[in-house]
Amino acid sequence: MYVTALKRAAKESVSGLPRAFWWLWTSTLVNRLGAFVATYTALYLTLERGYSASYAGLVAALHGLGGVVSSLGAGVMADRLGRRPTLLIAQTSTAASVALLGFMEHPVAIAAVAGLVGMTSNASRPAVQAMMADIVRPEDRVRAFSLNYWAINLGFAISSAGAGLVAEYSYLAGFLGEAALTLVCAVVVFVKLPESRPEHITTAGKAEPGTSLGSVLRDGRYMGVVGLSFLLALIFMQSSVALPVAMGMDGWSPSDYGFVIALNGVLIVALQIPVTRLIEHRDPQRLLVVSALLAGYGFGLTAFAGSLGFYALTVVVWTLAEIVNSPTQMGLVVRLSPVHGRGRYQGVHTLSWSAAALIAPLLAGYVIDHFGAAWLWASCAVIGTVAALGYWLLMRGLPDGPGATGERGASAVTAAPAPAGPAPTDSAPATALVPAAALVPAAALVPAGEPVSAEHSGGAGGGAGATHPTTGTGKDKGTGTGTGGVTTAAVGEAGA
Numbered sequence: 001m002y003v004t005a006l007k008r009a010a011k012e013s014v015s016g017l018p019r020a021f022w023w024l025w026t027s028t029l030v031n032r033l034g035a036f037v038a039t040y041t042a043l044y045l046t047l048e049r050g051y052s053a054s055y056a057g058l059v060a061a062l063h064g065l066g067g068v069v070s071s072l073g074a075g076v077m078a079d080r081l082g083r084r085p086t087l088l089i090a091q092t093s094t095a096a097s098v099a100l101l102g103f104m105e106h107p108v109a110i111a112a113v114a115g116l117v118g119m120t121s122n123a124s125r126p127a128v129q130a131m132m133a134d135i136v137r138p139e140d141r142v143r144a145f146s147l148n149y150w151a152i153n154l155g156f157a158i159s160s161a162g163a164g165l166v167a168e169y170s171y172l173a174g175f176l177g178e179a180a181l182t183l184v185c186a187v188v189v190f191v192k193l194p195e196s197r198p199e200h201i202t203t204a205g206k207a208e209p210g211t212s213l214g215s216v217l218r219d220g221r222y223m224g225v226v227g228l229s230f231l232l233a234l235i236f237m238q239s240s241v242a243l244p245v246a247m248g249m250d251g252w253s254p255s256d257y258g259f260v261i262a263l264n265g266v267l268i269v270a271l272q273i274p275v276t277r278l279i280e281h282r283d284p285q286r287l288l289v290v291s292a293l294l295a296g297y298g299f300g301l302t303a304f305a306g307s308l309g310f311y312a313l314t315v316v317v318w319t320l321a322e323i324v325n326s327p328t329q330m331g332l333v334v335r336l337s338p339v340h341g342r343g344r345y346q347g348v349h350t351l352s353w354s355a356a357a358l359i360a361p362l363l364a365g366y367v368i369d370h371f372g373a374a375w376l377w378a379s380c381a382v383i384g385t386v387a388a389l390g391y392w393l394l395m396r397g398l399p400d401g402p403g404a405t406g407e408r409g410a411s412a413v414t415a416a417p418a419p420a421g422p423a424p425t426d427s428a429p430a431t432a433l434v435p436a437a438a439l440v441p442a443a444a445l446v447p448a449g450e451p452v453s454a455e456h457s458g459g460a461g462g463g464a465g466a467t468h469p470t471t472g473t474g475k476d477k478g479t480g481t482g483t484g485g486v487t488t489a490a491v492g493e494a495g496a
Contacts, residue, residue, distance in 0.1 A: 014147070020135045021144055023192040024128065025151050027185040031091075032155025037098055037117065037178055044171045045110070055107065057361055059114045066118025067354030072213060074123035075130075075347015079340065082197045083131040084189060086343075090123035091186035095179040097121075102175030122354055126346035133334040133342055134196035141334060146276035146327035150269065157265040198339050215341070216348050222336045224394045226352045228292075229329060231387045233356030234363070235295050235380050236322065239264065239315075242364040246302065246373040247311065260311045267319045275323050285395040287328045289388045294321035296384010303377035335398070 045056045077086040097116045104110045128148075136144040166174045217223060244257045279287055298318030305311045337345035367376045 017140060017144055017147075018135050020193055020196070021132065023188060024131060024135075025148055027188040027193075028128070028148055029151040029155045030181055030188070031185045032152050033159050033181060037101070037175065040167050040171070040174060041114070044167070048171050049105075049110075051107065057365075059111050060361060061358055062111050062115040063118035064354060064358035066115040066120075067122035068351060068358060070119040070123040071126065071347050071351040071354050072344075073347075075126040075344040075350070076213065077123075078127040078130050078343025078346070079197070080343075082195045083127045083134070083343070084193055084195045086127040087124055087131075087189045087193075088186055090120055090127065091182050091189065093120040094124070095182040095186065098175055098182065099179035102172045102179075118354075122350060125350045126343050129330065129333075129346040129350075130342040131193070131196045133337070133346075134198060138334075142280045142327045142331045143276060145330040146272055146280075149326045150272040153265050153268040153272070157262075157269055197343075213344055213348075216344050219336070221394055222333075222345065223348075224390065225329075225332060225336060226349055228387050228390045228394070229349060230352040230356055231383050231390075232292060232295055232325065232329075233353045234360050235299055235383055235387075236318070237356055237360035238299055238364060238376070238380060239318070241361050242368060242373065242376055243302070245364070245368060246376075249368075249373065250305075252308070252311075256308055260308065260315055263312055263315045264319045264322075267316065268323060271320075272323050275320075276327055279324060279328070284328050284332060285392065285398070287324050288332070288391040288395065291321045291325035291328070292384050292388035292391060294318060294384075295325065296381045296387070300377050300381030300384070302380075303374040332395075 042056045042060065045051045045059060074086060074090065077089070094117065097113060097120050101110070101113045101117055104113050132144055132148065133141065166177060239261060243261070244254070247257050247260070248254075295318050298314055298316075298321055301314045301317065302311070305314060333345065333349050334342070364376060367379065
């Protein structure tokens with residue numbers, strides 16, 4: 001009975017999503033299976049090359065700076081050139097720069113190429129997130145973002161163990177292996193994913209106004225969400241920045257830290273999909289408020305940790321926050337983004353995590369050195385409380401769910417749902433992406449900014465295969481398919 005119920009739940013979790021989504025999901029998984037740079041660059045620099053920990057931290061900061069630079073530019077590219085060309089450019093450039101990094105020996109050259117890796121790897125994220133919003137119906141987006149996030153963590157969990165074995169043999173092989181897998185992702189994008197960028201819709205002979213970076217930055221509510229995302233990113237980054245330092249200061253070994261942090265990936269792989277099934281019908285405002293509090297106080301509890309079991313308990317608490325926050329936050333970002341400005345809006349959102357990756361190591365080091373780790377964990381609790389209050393204030397007055405909807409502008413893309421299961425087959429033709437204008441009479445199209453019905457958002461036939469009614473919305477932990485941060489562990493990115 002239990003097995004039957006489990007199979008039914010698994011089928012419902014993956015059914016009704018378009019074939020193009022599963023190819024995007026596959027490229028994310030394959031890329032994260034090769035996440036060698038994210039896991040072992042710091043060890044490579046200190047153990048293999050003999051550089052200091054300060055130099056390794058500098059390289060990590062430059063990697064984060066590269067992500068800051070590329071986030072905005074990649075968002076503009078996704079809107080202007082299209083999602084598919086942006087992904088191809090980002091992934092092929094990432095493959096080349098990761099391979100190049102493995103051959104660099106001079107410290108200046110290593111630092112420069114690390115910045116280039118950060119720039120190219122983060123460039124794929126806005127395009128991945130915008131494409132996912134294009135091809136998935138609004139009522140399925142929380143589930144889609146959750147499944148993609150699950151792929152990121154599953155790939156990372158597998159690659160962490162495999163990369164350790166590779167590192168014992170050859171660090172260069174690890175860099176080249178990641179480059180090869182990133183190229184595989186580029187091929188998957190080129191062969192299997194059609195362009196999904198919505199066409200601009202004209203009404204009464206007038207084109208829909210475009211979206212500039214300036215208009216994104218002037219969007220007060222959206223920039224508030226970006227600011228809250230930055231606060232949560234600062235908290236979650238401490239898992240790979242401050243937690244190992246604090247545990248080391250308390251006398252715990254690197255293997256002890258490895259055991260504790262491994263719980264994060266294991267829990268996400270085990271719980272992400274079932275928890276998403278429980279929360280996707282819930283009020284997103286409450287989910288974001290609760291997740292911010294769990295994140296802040298989960299890390300805050302670390303100040304009282306005196307045993308390995310207590311450290312593990314704190315990881316469980318903030319991992320639950322991560323599981324709830326990630327798909328809900330991403331759905332919220334899509335709801336607040338106009339259809340034809342998704343790339344720019346996603347780029348600005350990605351910027352919040354890139355900036356946190358740059359600032360978190362510097363901030364954590366300063367607080368620990370001058371005030372002690374307990375003050376850092378107390379600060380996390382305060383930041384989590386501020387973020388929770390911010391979500392509560394910002395989300396007042398938003399529509400209840402994306403199908404109701406609250407999404408800005410009519411979706412111009414529809415994709416037919418694929419058969420249940422995560423593995424698309426080559427025997428079936430690729431999903432056709434059709435402009436909504438070709439499916440809906442001109443009189444039925446609603447102006448951008450007006451509430452959009454599920455039919456207009458999802459396209460004709462959007463109800464086929466759907467298993468969940470419209471609700472909910474959607475932390476960028478590397479939701480893109482690019483490489484993660486140099487020193488980040490399981491909770492480092494977007495990506496992917």
